[in-house]
Structure formats: C-alpha cells, structure tokens
Amino acid sequence: MTRPTAAQTLGPFYNYALLRDGEHDLTQGGQHGPAITVTGRLYDGEGTARRDFLMEWWQADATGQYATSASAAFHGFGRCITKPDGSFAFKTIKPGAVPFEGNRWQAPHAALGIFGPGLMRRIVTRVYFADEDNTACPVLALVPEARRGKLIAVREGDAAYRLDIRMSGEGETPFFAD
Amino acid sequence: MTRIYDPFDGPSQPDLRTERYMRTGITAPAEPLIALLRTATETSGPVFGPADVGDTGIDLTNGNTVLGPLSVISGQVLDEDGRPVPNALIEIWQANASGKYPHEVDSRPAPQDPNFTGAGRMLTNSEGRYRFLTIKPGAYPVPNSNNWWRPPHIHFSLYGDAFASRLITQMYFPGDPLNAVDGILQAVPDAAARTRLIAQPDESLGVHEHALGYRFNIVLRGRAETPMVG
Numbered sequence: 001m002t003r004p005t006a007a008q009t010l011g012p013f014y015n016y017a018l019l020r021d022g023e024h025d026l027t028q029g030g031q032h033g034p035a036i037t038v039t040g041r042l043y044d045g046e047g048t049a050r051r052d053f054l055m056e057w058w059q060a061d062a063t064g065q066y067a068t069s070a071s072a073a074f075h076g077f078g079r080c081i082t083k084p085d086g087s088f089a090f091k092t093i094k095p096g097a098v099p100f101e102g103n104r105w106q107a108p109h110a111a112l113g114i115f116g117p118g119l120m121r122r123i124v125t126r127v128y129f130a131d132e133d134n135t136a137c138p139v140l141a142l143v144p145e146a147r148r149g150k151l152i153a154v155r156e157g158d159a160a161y162r163l164d165i166r167m168s169g170e171g172e173t174p175f176f177a178d
Numbered sequence: 179m180t181r182i183y184d185p186f187d188g189p190s191q192p193d194l195r196t197e198r199y200m201r202t203g204i205t206a207p208a209e210p211l212i213a214l215l216r217t218a219t220e221t222s223g224p225v226f227g228p229a230d231v232g233d234t235g236i237d238l239t240n241g242n243t244v245l246g247p248l249s250v251i252s253g254q255v256l257d258e259d260g261r262p263v264p265n266a267l268i269e270i271w272q273a274n275a276s277g278k279y280p281h282e283v284d285s286r287p288a289p290q291d292p293n294f295t296g297a298g299r300m301l302t303n304s305e306g307r308y309r310f311l312t313i314k315p316g317a318y319p320v321p322n323s324n325n326w327w328r329p330p331h332i333h334f335s336l337y338g339d340a341f342a343s344r345l346i347t348q349m350y351f352p353g354d355p356l357n358a359v360d361g362i363l364q365a366v367p368d369a370a371a372r373t374r375l376i377a378q379p380d381e382s383l384g385v386h387e388h389a390l391g392y393r394f395n396i397v398l399r400g401r402a403e404t405p406m407v408g
Contacts (some may be wrong), residue, residue, distance in 0.1 A: 001260075002258055002260065002397045003190045003371065004186075004397050005347055005375070005398070006191055006347060006372070007346060008192065008346070008363070009199065009362055012281075015281065016280055016296070016297060017269055017270070018269055018271070018335060044205050045208070052283070058223065058341050060218075066218060066219070067224070071227065072225070075224065076224065077223075106219070115346055116205060120194050120362075121186065121346075123194070123207065139214065139215065142215070168208050172208060174209070175211050175212065176213075177185045177211040177213050178186045
C-alpha cells in the first residue's frame, strides 16, 4: 500500500487554468428542481476578505442521490473563485436529505472544499439550510452545539441563502478533518 | 466494494501551519478539525467526461516554438492499492521559462511567452495514464519573503473517484538545489513523501532530440477495505 501523494498549496496564480465560464452554476445542464443561490464572503483570521480562494461545491440531487456518471442529469459539482471583495456565489438546486447508516438521514447539505494561497492543503466544511430540519443530522451533531449555526446558510428572501466563511479566529467556521 | 478514505494527517501531508509561507496562521483554522464520518457525501464525487476537458488540451505549447526546455511529463494515477484510476480529470498550470504566470496578480517584471499557454487538462486513460507536453518552468521569487525563490514546479489538480480523493499538489524537478530549501515542499514532514513529489527523468517518455521525459506518478486517497480475518 502507498500513502497518498502529499498535497501542496494551490498558490495564487491558477484561475486561468482551473475555472471556465459558469462553473459556479450547477443548473447549467438543466434545473431538476427550484433554483437557489448561496452567496457569502470568505474572511481570514484578521477579518480581511480574501480573494483567489477556490471553493468547490458537491451535493446530491433533489432526491438525495449523488451523480455517478458524467451524463447524469444533475452533475452536483461546482467551482467558484472568491472575488477581490472575498465574495462567492453558487447557483444550484436544494439537495435532498441523504441516507445515513442505521436508517437515519443527513439533513440536506453540500460539501465544501476550500483551497487557497496560504492554505497548505484543502480544508472541508459543509453548508446546511436554515429552512430545513437540521436537528437529527448525524454529521451536524458532530459539531459542538454552540458552533453549529456557522454551518447553516440563512435565508435572504426567496430562494436566496447566505453563509460567510471565516477561516480562523473569531467566529471561525467549523471545519472537518479532510 | 467498500472503499476506505483515511483522514489526511500525519507526516506524509503538509502541516496547515508553516513558518514561511504567506502567513498561514491567518488562514489555517485555529480550532481543532472535527473528525468526520465518511458518508455518501465524501465517498461519492464528481465524474467528468470529454466535454469537461474542452480546448485546453495536453500540449502547453500549442504546437508553437516556446522558450525553455521542452519536456514530456507523464505518469500514472493510482489508488493506495496501486490500482489505476481511469477517467481522472487532471488539470495542470505553471510558470513560463522566466518564472512568470499569465495571471494579473503576477506583477513581477519578467517577460510573458505568448506562445506558451501555461495550462493543460486531460482525463486519464483506462490504465490511469496521462501525458502533457510542456517546458520546465523557471524559478521565481516569493513576494515579501526575504528572497525565497520557488523551485521550478508544475501545479497538479486531480479528481479521483470521490470527494475524499480530491488532490491539489505540485510536481518538482530532480536535482534542483532550490528543492531542499523550499518552504512549501519542505512543509511535508516525511522525507519519502517529499521525494514522491519530485519527478524522475525517463528518456523513454521524451521525444528524440526534441523533448526531455519525466515520470511523475500520483497516488490518490482510496483503498479497498481490508477483509476481516478470523
């Protein structure tokens, strides 16, 4: 058995190579559910909005199933690079609840992978939705109760959600071991 | 088959905080990372097809004459059991021969090479193999770093069979004296893991009297569950 190749930082000079038009829009291949937007800003430990962080979004479809082929109706994956004001935006559909062992369910969520200049490797978190029942999610339950709210996007009008990411320090977003 | 994706930690992965690089203390989480169960979310992942590769392609020279030593970079993408990972999306990007990226944030007054694209993209074949034609990039100084120069390197982005197997890394060139003093390569504590980030010269991969050949194999996270014995 061989250990996985070591990760190395994304660095600052990648966007011409990694991002194509519209990758933040998961509904490009057809909508397959009511469209929503999730926007926010990414801040570092000094409260500075940070540009050029790569955010990767992975979610199930409206029935809680993950795509298993490139020709799936809903691909479930998007990428976005934070703008100079630290902002990011994804357009997608609300995922369904995802099965979990023991006849339990994970509340609707997306996995978020974050890479950036000054991040030596990926860190991961999740996005939940304030208008869903998150109380019984076995993964959200792993997060200390006082910090859970930082993973839950708040509703900002019809079909629009907002969640800021704080990489470190005051109000730090809970991150999971990758 | 149940697949296992062990957490990223230990000496074969870089620490989130390092002394030298871009003030990692303000981007690395201060709170401990929360141990995550591997659920359907982490053991599934995006699947890519030829339509995702687009026009970027495998020839970073676009058939043009470019500055720098032409080099074929080729290898195999494997899982932790040594099995090939087919259909993995690989994206690479790099500086040109003078250590300059075609990026607005790279403000150093070094020349661009208009014939060199600096980016490649392809899917691994059924044996997990990939191949790019490019150049060995130049070294360049890290801003505000007391004259730390990055060794020549190529950035690699890979999607394997799951969200948990996602990898972004950098490939280095053998024999470069800057490798031993690079704050990013040396942030990987384990010497063997660092060595695996350095490509190996391989004449059989090059093009006679045209391009050098380098082999760089990549291992993505993921292995078969060990059967229970007894």
